[in-house]
Amino acid sequence: MSPIRPVWIETVSWHTSLVMQIEAIRLMKRTKYQEMAIIDTVDFGRALVLDGFIQSTYADEPYYHEPLVHPAMVAHGSPARVLILGGGEGAALREALKYKSVREVVMVDIDGDVVKAAKEHLPAMHQGAFDDPRAKVLIMDGQAYVEEALARGEKFDVVIMDLTDPYGPEIAQGLYSAQFLGKLKALLAQGGIVVTQAGDSFFFEEEYSNVLRNFASVFKYVAEYNLWIPSFGYAVNFIAGSDWVDPRALSAEEVDKRLAQQGVSTLFYSGRVHTALMNFPIYKKFRG
Structure with a gap:
């Protein structure tokens, strides 16, 4: 029998939870904006948790960050400037910096407490990305940055929204609105693309559908x-x-060609995988 260990109850939805054994709690604190924990789990290794929702774990974060970053980067083909909103653990930054064409990732x-904790406790996630000379890391409100960037006339080839879920903390909810997406569109250079994680369509179908409608009201594709x-x-x-x-x-074939031209190596x-992702059905609840 395995030894008895304490457990972490991970929030899956408001009515469903996932119980996992943990080996240690490395950090737990209330930041100015959210509850943060860094824990070591038995099955998933080290994990970043914000407001009760796991954001990333060592064991499976490539399954999240690679599909978040690469379809948009590859679709553009030769991105030079990339904007990441959120992404405190540095893994999305890590993936975007893999592209030879990239000159700057903002x-x-x-x-700032999350970024600081990630630098210290999550080295396998950021893998030194924060120290890359092409990385510019700013601790500020994403909406304020976008307003300032628009005023300066800045342009980006790819915008990546690696935020907490649409149904999560209030600090991120406004960033999924059609109004804000319109501002991101105005930031795009010709050929640009915006990508976001949008929570879960099975447990939070209404919130997900709202984000999808907002995208459809702003973008052609x-x-x-x-x-x-x-x-x-x-x-x-x-x-x-x-x-x-x-x-x-x-x-x-085209995806693999573009990855090779950019010198990008991936785990997943x-x-x-790209064509599978684009053709696999979206999870929704069947109504009995």
Whole structure:
């Protein structure tokens, strides 16, 4: 028999939870914006938890961060400037910096305590990305940064929203609105694309559908896809929007060609995975 260990109760939905054994709590604190914990779990290794929702774990974070970042980056083809909103653990930053064409990645996270904790406690996630000379990390409100960037006339090729869920903390909810997405569209250079994680369409169908409608009201091309994340206990949804490029139009061969040209190596994402993601049904509840 395995030794008795304390457990962490992970919130899957308001009515469902996932119980996992833990080995240690490395950090637990209330930041200015949210409850944060860094824990060591038996099955998933080290994990970042915000307001009761696991954000990333060592064991399965590539299943989240690679589909978040690469379909949009590959669809653009040759991104030079990338904006990441959120992404405090640095893993999305890590993936975006893999592209040879990238000259600058601006990462904006409102919670400096999360970024500080990630630098110290989550080295396998950021893998030194914070120290890359092409990375510009700003601790400020994402909406404020976008307003300032628009005023300066800045442009980005790819915008990645790696935020807490649409049904999560209030600090992120306004960033999924059609009004804010319109501002992100105005930030895009020609050929640009916006991508976000959009929570879960099975347990939070109404909230997910609202985000999807907002994208459809702003962008010409909208691609939705999802992937099961073991430590989340559900399939996380992603939505990409652009007026120029459509990730659904790429063949497996073209995706692999673009990854090779950019010198990108991945643990999970590939051309075959890309086409599978774009064609797999979205999880919704069947109504009996």
